Amino acid sequence: MPRVLLVENDFSTRRMITLFLSHKGYEVIEAENGEEALDIVEKKGFPDVVITDVEMPVMGGIALIKKLREREVPSIIFTMTAFSDPETMKEAAFAGADEFISKPIDFKLVAIRLDMALKAREFHIEKAQAEHFLKLENTYSSEAITELKDRNRNLASDLLKKIYRLSEHRDDETHEHTLRVGLISEKIGKLFGLGKEETYLLKLAAPLHDLGKIGIPDAILLKPGKLTNIEFNVMKTHSIIGYEILKDSTTDVLKMAASIALTHHERWDGSGYPNAFRGNEIPIGGLIVAIADSFDAIVSKRPYKKAMSLESGFEEIRINAGKLYSPSVVNAFLEAKEGILEFYSDV
Incomplete structure (x- = not known):
């Protein structure tokens, strides 16, 4: 029986949710605030799911999420908030929330979201493990890393593979997409x-x-239709979230990955995000990956669009040279056309 820790200071709301979840077969443990919830976790171990309100006395939901993640609790965390409050959603995502339950509460939707989240439990465990490894990697001094370089080579390789899996698991994009962007x-x-x-x-x-994208709610990330302006603004935060996860690394690969995560949606004419960089303000990794990622997205099928032909993909990149993409990087891309086509021989 899955265990749910429900953190809500309003008694009537808490009881209503508890009765519903109990009827659905969940074991529900109640807490009135974040401090009480932490005490329960310390005494009874981590639950499968945490559902927490944001505004509570003693300790609010955002502070609770941060403390749970600091303790490396691998529970799936739902935040109850209004979808009309993008700043709260953004803050919760940065703190470590996995999903959002909008108010007023739609109980049928809550049941569906919980079921989906529990089916993806393996992902959430791997996410917690990868974040743990990242923290460990950042605590070593440069001297220790030099000394342990040979022994840690396999660990670093395994860590990269885990992070690749995390990056792929949350989206409709495939393992082949991430590999092709690299190639x-x-x-x-x-x-x-x-x-x-x-x-x-x-x-x-x-x-x-x-x-x-591991910090973007499923309701937005997996939405098959067009995003609203509020939803798109939340989606855009994935570049900052990725940078925040990777930025303090001491390894060259993850340092470059942090820069790419932050800048691969910047555009040559300044129309991109999150910082509206233009021209050579954008680092070369971001300029290159912007083209690789865009091209593969153009020629790949998605739930919300059909795939364009490879020739159309090359033409789309070419006509946007000097607008969205660096002209000199586009020239290198077009020069690499024959080699790039080899990656799509089975597509």
């Missing part, structure tokens, strides 16, 4: 004139461009 970026980097080492790092770092 296409490598081809562009070589013809652009990057050095051998930098090109290799780019190949490894590029697939992490959308890692920040």
Whole structure:
């Protein structure tokens, strides 16, 4: 029986949710505030799911989420809030919330979301493990890393694979998409004139461009139709979330990945996000991955669109040189056309 920790200071709301979840077969543990919830976790272990309100006395929901994540509690965390409050959603996502329950509460939708979340439990466990490994990696001094380099080589490789899986698990994008973005970026980097080492790092770092999507609610990330303006503004935060996860790394691959995560949606004419950088304000990794990611998205089928032909994909990138993309990077991309087509022989 899945265990749910329900944190809500309003008694009538809490009882109503508890009765509903109990009827659905969940074991519900109630807490009036974040402090009481932490005490329960310390005494009874972590639950499968935490559902918390935001505004509560003693300790609110955002502070609770942060403390749970600091303790590396791998529970799936739902935040109860109004979808008309994007700032609260953004703050909760940064704190470590996995999903949102909008108020007033639609109980049927809550049941569906809980069922889906529990089916994806393996993902949430791997997410917690990967974040734990990232924290460990950042605590080592440069001297310790040098000393442990050989022993940790396999660990670093395994960690990258885990993070790739996390990045792929939350989206409709496939394992092939993340690999192709890395391979296409490598081809562009070589013809652009990057050095051998930098090109290799780019190949490894590029697939992490959308890692920040692990912080975007499923209701937005997996929505088959067009996003509202509020939803799109939340979606755009994935570039910042990815950067925040990766930015303090001491390894060259994850340093480059942090830069790419932040800048792969910036555009040459300044129309991108999150910082509206333009031209050469955008680092080369971001300029290259912007093209690789866009091209693969154009020629790939998605639930909300049909795939365009490969020739149409190349033409779409070409006509946007000097607008959305760096002209010199586009030239390298077009020069790499024959090699890039090899990645789509089975498509």
